[in-house]
Amino acid sequence: MKNFYYYYRKYKSxxxxxxxxxxxxxxxxxxxxxxxxxxxxxxxxxxxxxxxQLPKPVGESGGGLANAIVGTLxxxxxxxxxxxxxxxxxxxxxAEFGKNTFGNIVRFLVDVLNGLPSIVIGVVAYSLVVIPxxxxxxxxxxxxxxxxxxxxxxxTTEEILKTVPxxxxxxxxxxxxxxWKTTLFVVLRTALGGIVTGVMLSIARAAGETAxxxxxxxxxxxxxxxxxxxxxxxxxFIYNYGVSPFEDWIAQAWAGALVLIALILLLSLAMRFxxxxxxxx
Amino acid sequence: MNTNIQPQKxxxxxxxxxxxxxxxxxxxxxxxxxIVLMVYEMYSSSAVSREKFGLSFLTQSxxxxxxxxxxxxxxxxxxxxxxxxxxxxxxxxxIGIAIFLSEIAPRWLEKPLSFFIELLAGIPSIVYGxxxxxxxxxxxxxxxxxxxxxxxxxxxxFTGAPYGVGMLAAGIILSIMILPIISxISRDVLKTVPxxxxxxxxxxxxxxWQAxxxxxxxxxxxxIGAIILGLxxxxxxxxxxxxxxxxxxxISASLLEPAYTMASVIANEFxxxxxxxxxxxxxxxxxxxxxxxLIINSxxxxxxxxxxxxxxxxxxx
Numbered sequence: 001m002k003n004f005y006y007y008y009r010k011y012k013s014x015x016x017x018x019x020x021x022x023x024x025x026x027x028x029x030x031x032x033x034x035x036x037x038x039x040x041x042x043x044x045x046x047x048x049x050x051x052x053q054l055p056k057p058v059g060e061s062g063g064g065l066a067n068a069i070v071g072t073l074x075x076x077x078x079x080x081x082x083x084x085x086x087x088x089x090x091x092x093x094x095a096e097f098g099k100n101t102f103g104n105i106v107r108f109l110v111d112v113l114n115g116l117p118s119i120v121i122g123v124v125a126y127s128l129v130v131i132p133x134x135x136x137x138x139x140x141x142x143x144x145x146x147x148x149x150x151x152x153x154x155x156t157t158e159e160i161l162k163t164v165p166x167x168x169x170x171x172x173x174x175x176x177x178x179x180w181k182t183t184l185f186v187v188l189r190t191a192l193g194g195i196v197t198g199v200m201l202s203i204a205r206a207a208g209e210t211a212x213x214x215x216x217x218x219x220x221x222x223x224x225x226x227x228x229x230x231x232x233x234x235x236x237f238i239y240n241y242g243v244s245p246f247e248d249w250i251a252q253a254w255a256g257a258l259v260l261i262a263l264i265l266l267l268s269l270a271m272r273f274x275x276x277x278x279x280x281x
Numbered sequence: 282m283n284t285n286i287q288p289q290k291x292x293x294x295x296x297x298x299x300x301x302x303x304x305x306x307x308x309x310x311x312x313x314x315x316i317v318l319m320v321y322e323m324y325s326s327s328a329v330s331r332e333k334f335g336l337s338f339l340t341q342s343x344x345x346x347x348x349x350x351x352x353x354x355x356x357x358x359x360x361x362x363x364x365x366x367x368x369x370x371x372x373x374x375x376i377g378i379a380i381f382l383s384e385i386a387p388r389w390l391e392k393p394l395s396f397f398i399e400l401l402a403g404i405p406s407i408v409y410g411x412x413x414x415x416x417x418x419x420x421x422x423x424x425x426x427x428x429x430x431x432x433x434x435x436x437x438x439f440t441g442a443p444y445g446v447g448m449l450a451a452g453i454i455l456s457i458m459i460l461p462i463i464s465x466i467s468r469d470v471l472k473t474v475p476x477x478x479x480x481x482x483x484x485x486x487x488x489x490w491q492a493x494x495x496x497x498x499x500x501x502x503x504x505i506g507a508i509i510l511g512l513x514x515x516x517x518x519x520x521x522x523x524x525x526x527x528x529x530x531x532i533s534a535s536l537l538e539p540a541y542t543m544a545s546v547i548a549n550e551f552x553x554x555x556x557x558x559x560x561x562x563x564x565x566x567x568x569x570x571x572x573x574x575l576i577i578n579s580x581x582x583x584x585x586x587x588x589x590x591x592x593x594x595x596x597x598x
Contacts, residue, residue, distance in 0.1 A: 009488045010488055013488035013491070016490045017385055017489065017490065020378070020380045020385060021381050023374040023381065024377065024381045024382070026374060027401070027460055027464070028394075028398075030401070031397060031398075031400060031401050031404075033412070033416065034408065034409070034412045038408065038412070085308065086311055086312065089305045089309075090305070090308045090311075090312055093309040096305070097302055097305065097306070098309070102309070103309075106312055108579075109312055109316050110312060111578055111582055112574070112575055112579075113316065114578075115510075115513055115517075115574050115575075115577070115578035116517070116574050117516065117518070117519065117574060119519045119544045119547050119548055119567070120323075120517070120567050120570050120574070122547075122551075123323065123563075123564055123567040124318075124322060124567075126551070127322040127326050127564070128318065128322060147315065150312065154312075178297050178298055179298045180295075180298050180300070180301030180302070181297070183301065184301075204403065205403075207405075208403075208406070209406075210405070210406060210407040210519070210520045211519035211520055211544070211548055214548055214551065214552065215551045215552050235405065235407045235520075238407050239407055239520065239524075242407075242415075242524070243414070243524065250415070253411060257411050260407075260408065261404065264403055264404070264405065265400070268400065268403055272396070
């Protein structure tokens with residue numbers, strides 16, 4: 001017998017499911033708006049000069065952010081120098097030897113590092129590098145970005161190494177290959193694609209960081225002369241130009257944001273297609 | 282036949298294995314050292330401020346670098362209120378999305394939609410800040426806030442002038458930023474609910490929503506973990522908030538008034554901190570943020586882990 005309560009339950013169910021669908025739609029709106037505004041406002045200031053010229057002083061129009069784009073690449077490169085070895089080796093340790101208490105402690109610490117606000121990482125890099133060196137430098141910025149990259153790389157390396165079938169290891173060991181060669185040339189090689197994905201992900205994240213660079217790499221309106229001097233970065237320039245009162249600068253901030261988003265989008269799309277078959281879950 | 286022979290044991294005398302194992306161990310220990318060093322550096326660098334103000338640092342609301350008076354209460358208040366406001370907005374949406382993705386959406390829709398929502402997580406904080414500052418704040422100032430003041434102006438929450446920047450703007454931008462993490466973890470947790478649970482409910486004559494409710498209660502602690510992780514993200518968020526919150530160290534009941542957060546004050550004033558006391562006070566704020574992050578992460582991961590220890594959801598965080 002279909003009474004009132006039957007219809008009440010049925011329509012309530014449909015109604016709530018529609019609400020759920022609408023919340024998915026609502027979540028997409030800011031994404032589309034951000035893309036729309038960044039592209040429409042940023043495209044105006046994108047030209048050849050933007051990628052090749054130094055910033056112009058206040059009052060002069062034109063100029064570009066070439067030094068900031070190069071600066072971001074250098075900072076991310078320095079970050080990789082710290083993040084890659086520590087991240088990958090720790091990942092190997094956790095996957096191959098980490099089934100003990102110390103392994104669990106390290107796993108927890110990596111999670112803590114992952115959850116730390118990036119501004120706190122900046123403060124740490126400031127006290128570890130800037131204070132002993134007595135001035136802001138590209139190295140300090142690199143250390144900050146490197147610390148931020150470690151957790152992502154470690155986690156991915158560990159997870160991917162664990163997906164390598166045990167039979168691969170056993171086959172290699174059965175052939176009389178020592179364990180370290182098995183790990184490096186069989187297990188790591190099999191998992192290389194996944195590890196590259198993790199590295200790219202962490203690079204994309206590091207390239208978009210601003211807060212830890214504010215008082216480590218600082219900023220520089222000119223080409224950097226050496227790595228122990230302050231260096232420009234795209235994100236800090238976007239911030240400084242974005243809050244400035246000059247229309248020229250604001251337009252260039254949007255252009256910088258567009259370049260940054262394009263870079264990150266390309267990286268994540270490339271990863272999505274590169275890892276589609278193996279690791280899509 | 283004994284199948285438990287450990288290959289490592291047979292090779293344990295190999296010098297290469299010994300070196301390799303200890304090399305990886307060295308890097309694992311390196312992480313331990315970094316964390317210890319972080320705490321030590323922040324603890325010792327904030328000594329001047331800790332000794333002068335003690336616990337009153339956390340309860341004083343005067344922040345006056347000229348008089349060398351430092352109290353962090355306005356920043357703690359700003360961080361807490363903006364984060365909870367963000368949670369208030371993001372939570373219903375995220376749960377809705379998680380249910381939509383795990384229970385309703387067909388596979389062809391689920392994949393691209395998840396991808397779009399994860400893209401939101403990939404947008405750099407500074408771009409959110411720029412967008413918030415130039416697009417969202419003017420919209421709030423011209424459309425939303427005058428409406429709120431006109432209709433709800435007698436509620437203390439919505440008094441004051443329509444500045445645009447302020448607590449409300451920070452809450453909204455933060456909610457957009459934490460939405461992806463809460464919804465994607467909740468979706469993963471919901472997917473770990475055994476089919477039999479839902480099928481049993483449906484077989485008893487439940488509607489699909491009633492079956493979903495059972496799935497929700499089954500994965501309750503995992504979802505709470507996701508919420509706490511989102512909250513942790515909101516606490517530490519810097520650039521986007523700095524650009525839209527107005528940066529004024531006051532405590533006001535109104536959501537329309539400018540405020541300040543712990544992360545923003547560090548970002549704004551760190552390079553200007555000329556005296557030792559000033560710098561020390563800022564580093565103490567960073568230490569407070571560190572401790573909060575530590576507590577939140579331990580708690581959240583424990584909760585998520587207790588639900589998903591048999592699946593591989595954890596790698597996604």
